[in-house]
Amino acid sequence: xxxxxxxxxxxxxxxxxxxxxxxxxxxxxxxxxxxxxxxxxxxxxxxxxxxxxxxxxxxxxxxxxxxxxxxxxxxxxxxxxxxxxxxxxxxxxxxxxxxxxxxxxxxxxxxxxxxxxxxxxxxxxxxxxxxxxxxxxxxxxxxxxxxxxxxxxxxxxxxxxxxxxxxxxxxxxxxxxxxxxxxxxxxxxxxxxxxxxxxxxxxxxxxxxxxxxxxxxxxxxxxxxxxxxxxxxxxxxxxxxxxxxxxxxxxxxxxxxxxxxxx
Numbered sequence: 334x335x336x337x338x339x340x341x342x343x344x345x346x347x348x349x350x351x352x353x354x355x356x357x358x359x360x361x362x363x364x365x366x367x368x369x370x371x372x373x374x375x376x377x378x379x380x381x382x383x384x385x386x387x388x389x390x391x392x393x394x395x396x397x398x399x400x401x402x403x404x405x406x407x408x409x410x411x412x413x414x415x416x417x418x419x420x421x422x423x424x425x426x427x428x429x430x431x432x433x434x435x436x437x438x439x440x441x442x443x444x445x446x447x448x449x450x451x452x453x454x455x456x457x458x459x460x461x462x463x464x465x466x467x468x469x470x471x472x473x474x475x476x477x478x479x480x481x482x483x484x485x486x487x488x489x490x491x492x493x494x495x496x497x498x499x500x501x502x503x504x505x506x507x508x509x510x511x512x513x514x515x516x517x518x519x520x521x522x523x524x525x526x527x528x529x530x531x532x533x534x535x536x537x538x539x540x541x542x543x544x545x546x547x548x549x550x551x552x553x554x555x556x557x558x559x560x561x562x563x564x565x566x567x568x569x570x571x572x573x574x575x576x577x578x579x580x581x582x583x584x585x586x587x588x589x590x591x592x593x594x595x596x
Contacts, residue, residue, distance in 0.1 A: 336590040339556060339570045341387045341583065342547050344485060344508055344525065345394035345441025346379040346574035368426060372400050376427050380434050382579035386587035391439040391485055392431045394573065398443045400424060401472055402450075412453040413461060417468040424472065425479045432480025440476060441573075444486040444507070445469050445496050462495050470499055477504065492516055508549075515541075523547065525571060528555035538562055547571040551586075557595040565596070 383390040402408050407415035431438050445465045452461035473484050483504040491513045497520050507517045511530040518541040525547040546559050547569045559568045574582045
């Protein structure tokens with residue numbers, strides 16, 4: 334019986350578990366004379382875990398918020414205290430490392446909403462939101478110039494109108510909670526949704542022009558249901574690696590198959 338396999342898209346990773354001191358010590362010695370730090374190790378580890386079975390790799394994850402916020406001198410404890418400047422050296426270094434490790438690698442980064450910055454300076458919520466969006470736009474531009482192939486924007490709540498007006502084009506892809514899928518489909522044709530949201534896919538497809546479907550943490554049933562609505566080549570397995578056994582996670586995701594008879 335013929336089986337269908339699916340290409341794999343990384344949605345980033347959880348912050349990897351810190352290894353034993355001797356392992357980290359060996360890594361530190363290899364980076365003597367560089368500006369590498371623990372975030373550098375986390376970046377390298379998340380990329381190394383994604384082998385050839387991951388067709389669309391992505392460095393980073395929500396935890397990369399720490400690096401981004403550290404690049405804003407006017408942000409302390411997630412509070413804005415002045416005009417936005419951006420110190421790019423560490424992020425440029427991260428991108429350079431990743432571009433040498435994996436050609437065409439994307440970056441999973443927190444969206445403006447998921448940075449959770451509070452305004453302690455502008456005294457105008459809407460203007461502050463615009464400044465945050467503009468600041469992250471600059472970060473993404475610097476990262477692309479340093480080798481990032483594109484950006485997967487991660488949300489843990491609703492994207493606001495200012496956000497949706499920005500980050501357009503093929504180098505951006507939004508990953509939002511299922512409750513906000515329609516908001517995203519107003520501005521992009523590719524959709525990331527969890528397996529338990531696939532039963533609503535037919536309704537969404539009736540209302541919006543959807544090109545590619547990325548099913549996060551997919552099941553065989555969810556993949557089969559999506560393939561009844563879309564060509565299987567437009568359906569992808571997607572996921573976020575856990576903090577441990579990341580390589581095993583990606584391999585397992587790539588091994589998912591469904592029977593043609595189930596479609």
